[in-house]
Structure formats: C-alpha cells, structure tokens
Amino acid sequence: MTKLHNYFRSSASFRVRIALQLKGLAYDYVPVHIARGDHKTGPFAQLSADQLVPLLETDDGQHFSQSMAIIEYLDETHPEPALLPRDAAARAHVRALAQSIACEIHPLNNLRVLKYLVRELKLSEEAKNDWYRHWVREGLVAFERQLAASPAGRFCWGDTPTLADCCLVPQIFNARRFDSDLSGLPRTMAAYEACMALPAFQAAQPSQCPDAE
C-alpha cells in the first residue's frame, strides 16, 4: 500500500492527507517526528533526499516529495475527483492561489525558521510570534484580494475543493494555533468553513493522526 511519511502537525503533510482523503485513496501512515529532528537523523534521512515531510512512497518503491508536486501527481494518476480545473486559465489561477500560501506564507513560518529566529537570532517568544502573525496576516489579506477577484464559489475556486483548498485549510489551522488575526477575510474563511464541512478535511486534520500529541 502507498505510504505517507508525515507528521501530524506539518502543514505540508496535512495538504497531502487532504488530497488522499478527497481521492479516497487508502495509505499507510508513517510518522516522522519532525520536532524531535527524526527527519535528519533517523532512517527517514536515508530514505528522503530532501529530508522533508511529506514523502509519498508508492507500492513500486518510488518516492515523491514536495506537497504540491505530490498532489498534482495524485491528480494526474487518479483523476477523480479532480483537484484542478480542466481549463488552462482556471488551472493557473488555482495553482497561483495554492502557491500564494505555499510560497508566500508557509515557508516563513515553518519549524526550522522559527527555530532559527530563537536559537540564532535570539528573538523573544513575543518577537517570534509577531513575525509569525505578520506574514500570516499579510499573506491572507493578499489571498483574500485574490479570492475577491475570482468568480463566486463555495470553495477557493468554484464549487468543489481544489489544490488551493488543500493548501488553505492547513494554513488556517496554523494561523489559529498562533492566534493570528483572521478578521475581514470573508471569502477565505467561507472557503475554509466549506472545506471543514466535508468528511475528507475532517479526517485529515492533525487531531485525527495516529501521532497526534
């Protein structure tokens, strides 16, 4: 069976769990304890060239990394339900929404960056949290402007969940964990709520993971 090497609290892992759930694909959950550093020292470090989670390991022993690339791979190899629209322009907009989160918000706030802020730059807990909230807020305000310029729909793009929703939901979970300001984001939060009404998003969330703390 397909294995997903991942960590309950990793946003990027959460994105792939959502996609697997939406596609109805069963998988073995292989926990990698990132906070303890197991991705750099354990057997996972030998398995994964980039030493990042998530890592998808297929039946025939292929390894795939980077959450958005994995989700596109799942979408190409298991087309239904589609996580990208058929039309090239619409696909570009969905990818841009996903990348607005995966390239503009999340990289600034992942664990290794927060560790650098504290260990190397000696930032206080408060300054670290300000950093976190600054980039989340700035990024989500820009995300909301993009949704406001998009056709009306229940989700980020249209009336079915896409790659963009797979990225949005974990980002909102993280934002809440750090008590970020989520006011004034009507389209964004409506898409989030529409997602969380679906069993696939519920099943993929951190609290449902075998390694949840």
Next chain:
Amino acid sequence: MTKLHNYFRSSASFRVRIALQLKGLAYDYVPVHIARGDHKTGPFAQLSADQLVPLLETDDGQHFSQSMAIIEYLDETHPEPALLPRDAAARAHVRALAQSIACEIHPLNNLRVLKYLVRELKLSEEAKNDWYRHWVREGLVAFERQLAASPAGRFCWGDTPTLADCCLVPQIFNARRFDSDLSGLPRTMAAYEACMALPAFQAAQPSQCPDAE
C-alpha cells in the same frame, strides 16, 4: 502582445522571462520598481490582486500571477518545447525540484523578508547576510542531494531545460550576489552552466533587462 509586469532583479520574474524565451514568445516588458515599492502604490497595485511580480497580462486582458503557475500555463498553452516531462512520475520530480527552490529557499530571502529583518528585527548587515547564506546553502545542499538521486542528465532533469532549471538559475544568480558558498554542488552547478550556455537564459538575465541598474 502579452505583457510581463516584472522587475529585473526579481528571481520569480527571471523564472518567467526564461520560460518565455525558451518558448520563443515575444512580450512587452513592463517594469515595476519593487525596491521603490511601486508594486504597492502605483497603478500596478490596482492591476494585481496579490501585488507581486511577475504578473502576466494576456492579449485578452487576463492576469496570471505566481511564477510557477505562469510557467505551467505557458507550457499548457504553448506545449513546445516542453518544460515538463510527459510521464507523471517525472513531472512530479521536476515540480518537486522547482518547489525545493521556490518554497524552501527563495521565500526566506526575498526583498520584503530582508527588509523585515533590518527594519523590524534591527539585524546588522552581517546577521542579515548570514541569514541569507544559511538558507541558500541549506537549500542548495538539499537540492544537490535530490539531483544526485535523479537520473543522469545535462540539466536538472534530463537533457533539456525544464521548470526546475527556470527556478535554479535565478537562485544561483541571487546566491552569487550575496556571495553564498556554492562549493560541493557538482550536479547543481553543471545544470546551471548548461543553462547559461543557452541563448534563452542569457537573454532573460537581469543585466539584459530594460530596467537593469
């Protein structure tokens, strides 16, 4: 004619210029002076929902943002020469390589982040440069490990340039500008050199841009 709103020094803009050159697509170069803040205050801010460059504006008035999404759109609408392999697994690997740069390295080192380090966190020039070089080095070492695990080829993936090369070359330009350590990266630097031997990459580089300083 297609317009590319961009900035000579923006890595993400550079990626799209490479793709346009590789595809042989003519475009109007519309400069947006990011260092001066024109993306947030000028007419560009009205045009662009995310207020980021690059922004591709098509003949029929459509706007596309996020460099990787734009390149995939160009690849879908102008398939030759292909910037992604045909095989789903190979596509996933190329996308993962591109995202290793676009999600793991570049976001930590773009202008707004460097500004935050100096203005908000009051970092010294030296500490800012250490930050820059730390993420470039860590990211490129991981990138090299991924190339080492990939089939042999002149470029990042195989013997023709792909989306991964469109992302790698601007990152190396930036790394050199900040005097980052590029030793011990044989596959990575060989791919970079193979790219720079091509007229398309030469023509797209910052020094060839109308707004180059």
